[in-house]
Amino acid sequence: MAPRILLGLLGLAVVAWIGNKAGQDMRIFWIVTLNGLTLAALFFVVAAGFTLIFGLMRVVNMAHGSLYLLAGYIAFTLQGNWYGVSSNLLSGTPATVVSWIVPLVIATIVIGLAGVFMQQVFLRWNQGQDLRQALITIAISVILADQMVAHFGGIAESIQQPAVWPDSVSFLGIRYGFFRLVVVVGAAVVIGALLFLAIKRTRFGMIIRAGVDDRAMVSALGVNIQLVFAGAFFIGALLAGLAGVLGGTMIAVQPGNDSAFLLDSLIVVIIGGMGSLGGAAIGSVALGLVNSYADVYLKFGTNDFTNYAILLTFILVVAVLAVRPLGLFGRPA
Amino acid sequence: MSVARSATPPAAGLNGRGMRITRWVAIGALVLFLAGAPSIVDSFTLAQILTKALWLGIAAASLIFLSSYGGMISLGQTGIYAVAGFTMANLVNAAGGKHLGWDPVAATAAGIVVATVFGVLCGAIASRSYGIYFLMITLAISVIVFYFFAQVTTLSGYGGIRSVTSPGLIGNPILNPVPLYYVALVASVLIFLGIRYLARTPFGLALQGIRDDPARMQALGYNVPLHRALAFGVGAFVASIAGILSVWYTTQISPGGINVTQTINILIIAVVGGLYRLEGAWIGALVFSTIDNYSRVWMPNVGDWLGPDRFETIIGVIFLVIVLASPGGLVGIWESLWDRRKRRLAPISAPGIPAMEVVDDAVDHPAAV
Amino acid sequence: MHRNQRHLGSRRLLAFAALSLFVLAACNGNSTTTTSSAIKIGILSDCLGDFGSFYNDDLGGALAVLNAHYGGKASGSLPKDGMTGVKIAGKDVQIVGFGCSDSTASKAIEETRRLVEQLGADILIGPLSGDEGIAVANYAKTQPNKTFLNGISGAQDATLKVQAPNFFRFNPDGAQWSSGLGDYAYNTLGWRTAAVIGDDYAFPYTSLAGFIAEFCSIGGNVTNRIWPPLGTTDYSSFITQIPKGLDGLFVGVGGAGLITFLKQYQQLNGPLNTKHIMGNTFWPDPQLLKAIGTPMVGAVAASGIAADDTSPQTIAYKQELAIYPATQADAASVFTLGYWSAMTALGLALTKVNGDLSGGQKALQAALASTVVDGPYGKISLDSNRQAVFDNWIVQITAPAAGSQVPGIHTILQVPKVDQTFGGFFSSTTPPPDRTNPTCTKKTPPPWVGHETPVSFS
Structure with a gap:
């Protein structure tokens, strides 16, 4: 019990500290908070797919980040080749809603199918050997990362948002990116709601919930568990793909994003508990806010610790694991 | 599960003598080759293939020790060897870091101690987790160490620490690679023998029992988390030697050399060699350093897909093929070939060993808390 | 318990290892020291x-x-x-x-x-x-x-x-590549206070050091130095930290990160005001100009290359x-x-x-x-x-020519005979550029300050 009390006190201290800083400059506080929440939305879309696959199949897909990045590159390439949209932020042919949505849909579906392919060819026949499956997906991610550098180069590229959407929106005296605030957060909320409903209200969701608890029993009841697995992998990869296009538009498409977003997904699900959708949501918000508050507020008088902010993320992970080894919402398998 | 791994009856008669002869010839050849390597191969190969394979092998051996005797596949070994390397590099004279000017031997000892203590602490946190959770927590350890040294510029920063002073015995390994080669060789042999000895001590036997069935060992009164944490400490000790050797080998250490890619590389070496055989560590490292060097010479360009600049793809494909085809790595392939031959020679023998079972076994109890 | 097993295994392995080492020794023979006069x-x-x-x-x-x-x-x-x-x-x-x-x-x-x-x-x-x-x-x-x-x-x-x-x-x-910009900021754009932002490693330290040394030697003041970790994917939080009310911002965010940085900068602050923002040698790089495009038009940067020459x-x-x-x-x-x-x-x-x-x-x-x-x-x-010792160039990024999507370069100043020491600011005993070095001090400006030659190639 003692660690929990300590953790609670620590949490209070952090809130008080941020409150104090916020009092000094509300404008910065709101921007920093929005930075954290919009990043959290992106993390959630990536991590939801990751945690879904894990929850049902106990597969830790270490190639999840590679799927994320590959989707970004596919959408970027399609936008350029089919619609002549260059990666320039403003010059060149402006992107339209169609020339943003069509690459998004295609890239997302292609990545979903790539996930199914990966599961059927490499993972299906060694079900239950979860470490071996993790090693296989690590190997795939190593190959994909190198091939993406070979084919798409090392320069960051950017998917263009439709020109009819505004660059930024102003409210409460602050100005904030429209795409981040409206599209990404909106997508995360819609996806979260759909996944929640699908899992709670549909037959597929029922099977998944049952599968998470007892795979053998679900199979014994006559459910085609292989089909369910393929379906879950499709949706999980699909979410990585969707996040890749959203992230490629919101931030950029660049080498290294694969391992960065894999690590972010791992942190999110370690905090939230592997296999739990609610956990992924909480974990994303925690990671996003810690990231952005620490980058700005880790200053005490003249001592500036913001350069060490990135370490705080991992201290968060260790703190959570010390109290709950399976994450906030994790359950023993 | 351990039944499958029970003793193979010694092959009988003539055949047995033949094998004994083969064995001594092989050991003799290997010893002769390794001891005489500095006069057989040129100094470049000695340094960049053999010495590199020896220290990478030690790093991989620390991983294989944990996986084969403890059932723990760790991605934290890179982080731990980095702690040893950075500690030592900060204590001696160097460009960058604290350059405290300690005697290199004392600094080496300090590096090993700090990294081992760090390893035990990490072990204490990670020892309650199993299988895939353990893999991820140890990955987090490596990433934390990377960011720590990248961001704390007084201890390193991205540029790292250069021109690190080595002990007089080693000298400058670029001018004369022979002393470092022998030091790495002796360290490898001692670690190999030491781990095999440890495996037969009560601690080692308890550890293997925990690997096979943690719940039963707990019931028998063993302190399972403590054993696992201590095993992690032993692995950290071995890894820290690799870290020290790596700094002597390159005379520098920087976060770029201990990043996620390097973490994965150590895993690749261990898996390619064979996760369940200590020997696999050095075999995997030799294969890795050979391909790393020669693929940049002979790999033809195949469109954008392959070429001298596509080392990562080549090693990734080898890794994938090994994981798919032989979970026991190259050692596993060799063993199954040997078994087949032996079966022809002596019909009564044990069945082949599906090595992965050992780990699956540990994984079947992900949360025996 | 599987002691014998291990012994058998090691025997095979020793043979295997010996074999592979000999193969290695054999390949190694043909790889070196062909003596020829080439x-x-x-x-x-x-x-x-x-x-x-x-x-x-x-x-x-x-x-x-x-x-x-x-x-x-x-x-x-x-x-x-x-x-x-x-x-x-x-x-x-x-x-x-x-x-x-x-x-x-x-x-x-x-x-x-x-x-x-x-x-x-x-x-x-x-x-x-x-x-x-x-x-x-x-x-x-x-x-x-x-x-x-x-x-x-x-x-x-x-x-x-x-x-x-x-x-x-x-x-x-890296510092030499930024030469001339401190002078340009202080005397042409009229900056007195500035912030610098760059990735947290050696090259941006050096690149920004060139600007800081020159700008401060003339009398300017660099009030904030912001260092996002290398590999940052989202610069928003760091952009938030740039104080309002300074005269200028010098950007040393390099290569891969620049496109992300500029995108988020625009979302938070609107289009770049090129009187108040300058870039280092990455800005006029053709691959980056192509990837980033018009948002940079009008901005001034320094470069070893006068592309329109x-x-x-x-x-x-x-x-x-x-x-x-x-x-x-x-x-x-x-x-x-x-x-x-x-x-x-x-x-x-x-x-x-x-x-x-x-x-x-x-x-x-x-x-x-x-x-x-x-x-x-x-x-x-x-x-x-x-x-x-070389001539550096102050360049301005211009709108793409008709039919092109890539912005052009217009060279405006030649910075003559730039040496590594900045007229004594850097020496073998000064600390290497890092998060806090060089310090911002007024001293004798580098020899080229005030001696840049206006040029117009087009």
């Missing part, structure tokens, strides 16, 4: 890591010189396919190999040793990035009888501190590069220029000594020290640390 050159660049996509730009810059002046025949359409038939001063020249590093010092050394020790290169050209350059300069000290010419790495320490007698750098360091030297340079259409497209890239300058200097010096490498290459090294490269954008000579 001059052997190795070229080291990055094919992996952050700068991996500049591999062919780099190699192409060096090989184009051999093709244009020394009879080299390209073996394929890309530089990495190699080149044969080169003769300098009547001696055969052999390109023994291309080093393929990944921007880390340890790999750079391994690749350097492969080229020098395994493939027997007499002369090495490279490497690409800062930490690699320091490592190779240190390695050069252990090989006094070989000659090293820097590729395009820009760490100050590689020449200012290491001072290897056989390491020559015909390109500026139409002098005979520039035209000749572009014609030389035409052998590789892939690198010609990026004729204005500093990466290409760095390797081109090194190979040009080497060709001149080798010709001067008639290709004589005897006596530990001392004649060649002496010739290199006094070589002046008549480059496409001005003459490059060396100082006593064998570091380039």
Whole structure:
């Protein structure tokens, strides 16, 4: 019990500290908070797919980040080749809603199918050997990362948002990116709601919930568990793909994003508990806010610790694991 | 599960003598080759293939020790060897870091101690987790160490620490690679023998029992988390030697050399060699350093897909093929070939060993808390 | 419990290991030290890591010189396919190999040793990035009888501190590339206070140090230095920290991160106000201009390259590069220029000594020290640390020409004879640039301040 009390006190201290800083400059506080929440939305879309696959199949897909990045590159390439949209932020042919949505849909579906392919060819026949499956997906991610550098180069590229959407929106005296605030957060909320409903209200969701608890029993009841697995992998990869296009538009498409977003997904699900959708949501918000508050507020008088902010993320992970080894919402398998 | 791994009856008669002869010839050849390597191969190969394979092998051996005797596949070994390397590099004279000017031997000892203590602490946190959770927590350890040294510029920063002073015995390994080669060789042999000895001590036997069935060992009164944490400490000790050797080998250490890619590389070496055989560590490292060097010479360009600049793809494909085809790595392939031959020679023998079972076994109890 | 098993296993393995070592020993026999009179050159660049996509730009810059002046025949359409038939001063020249590093010092050394020790290169050209350059300069000290010419790495320490007698750098360091901007900000744009932002590692430290040294020496004040960690994917939080009300912002966010940075900067602050923001040498890079486009139009940056120059030297340079259409497209890239300058200097010096490498290459090294490269954008000579003294250029990014989507470059000022020390601001005893160094102090400005020459090429 003692660690929990300590953790609670620590949490209070952090809130008080941020409150104090916020009092000094509300404008910065709101921007920093929005930075954290919009990043959290992106993390959630990536991590939801990751945690879904894990929850049902106990597969830790270490190639999840590679799927994320590959989707970004596919959408970027399609936008350029089919619609002549260059990666320039403003010059060149402006992107339209169609020339943003069509690459998004295609890239997302292609990545979903790539996930199914990966599961059927490499993972299906060694079900239950979860470490071996993790090693296989690590190997795939190593190959994909190198091939993406070979084919798409090392320069960051950017998917263009439709020109009819505004660059930024102003409210409460602050100005904030429209795409981040409206599209990404909106997508995360819609996806979260759909996944929640699908899992709670549909037959597929029922099977998944049952599968998470007892795979053998679900199979014994006559459910085609292989089909369910393929379906879950499709949706999980699909979410990585969707996040890749959203992230490629919101931030950029660049080498290294694969391992960065894999690590972010791992942190999110370690905090939230592997296999739990609610956990992924909480974990994303925690990671996003810690990231952005620490980058700005880790200053005490003249001592500036913001350069060490990135370490705080991992201290968060260790703190959570010390109290709950399976994450906030994790359950023993 | 351990039944499958029970003793193979010694092959009988003539055949047995033949094998004994083969064995001594092989050991003799290997010893002769390794001891005489500095006069057989040129100094470049000695340094960049053999010495590199020896220290990478030690790093991989620390991983294989944990996986084969403890059932723990760790991605934290890179982080731990980095702690040893950075500690030592900060204590001696160097460009960058604290350059405290300690005697290199004392600094080496300090590096090993700090990294081992760090390893035990990490072990204490990670020892309650199993299988895939353990893999991820140890990955987090490596990433934390990377960011720590990248961001704390007084201890390193991205540029790292250069021109690190080595002990007089080693000298400058670029001018004369022979002393470092022998030091790495002796360290490898001692670690190999030491781990095999440890495996037969009560601690080692308890550890293997925990690997096979943690719940039963707990019931028998063993302190399972403590054993696992201590095993992690032993692995950290071995890894820290690799870290020290790596700094002597390159005379520098920087976060770029201990990043996620390097973490994965150590895993690749261990898996390619064979996760369940200590020997696999050095075999995997030799294969890795050979391909790393020669693929940049002979790999033809195949469109954008392959070429001298596509080392990562080549090693990734080898890794994938090994994981798919032989979970026991190259050692596993060799063993199954040997078994087949032996079966022809002596019909009564044990069945082949599906090595992965050992780990699956540990994984079947992900949360025996 | 499986003791016997292990013993059997080890026996097999020893045999296996012995076998593989012998195979290795056998392959190793044919790889080294073929003695011939040819001059052997190795070229080291990055094919992996952050700068991996500049591999062919780099190699192409060096090989184009051999093709244009020394009879080299390209073996394929890309530089990495190699080149044969080169003769300098009547001696055969052999390109023994291309080093393929990944921007880390340890790999750079391994690749350097492969080229020098395994493939027997007499002369090495490279490497690409800062930490690699320091490592190779240190390695050069252990090989006094070989000659090293820097590729395009820009760490100050590689020449200012290491001072290897056989390491020559015909390109500026990161600080030199920013020269002239402090003066421009203070005297033309009227900045008095500024913030700087750059990735948290050596090159941006050095690049921003050039701006800080000059801007502060005249009397400006740098109030905030913001260092996002290398590999940051989202710069929003760091942009938030830039105080409002300062006169200017100097941006040293490099390569990959710049597009992300500018995108988020615009979302938070609206379009760039080019009177209040300036960029370092990355801004006019053709690959980045192409990727980022018009948001930068109007902004001023410094560069070793006056892309709109139409002098005979520039035209000749572009014609030389035409052998590789892939690198010609990026004729204005500093990466290409760095390797081109090194190979040009080497060709001149080798010709001067008639290709004589005897006596530990001392004649060649002496010739290199006094070589002046008549480059496409001005003459490059060396100082006593064998570091380039060159002309830097202040350029403005202009709207894309009709039919193009890539912004252009308009050169406005020539910054003459920029040396590494900034007139004494940096020396072998000053701390290397880092998060807090150099400190912002008013002192004698660098010699070029107030002596920049207005130019207009178009």
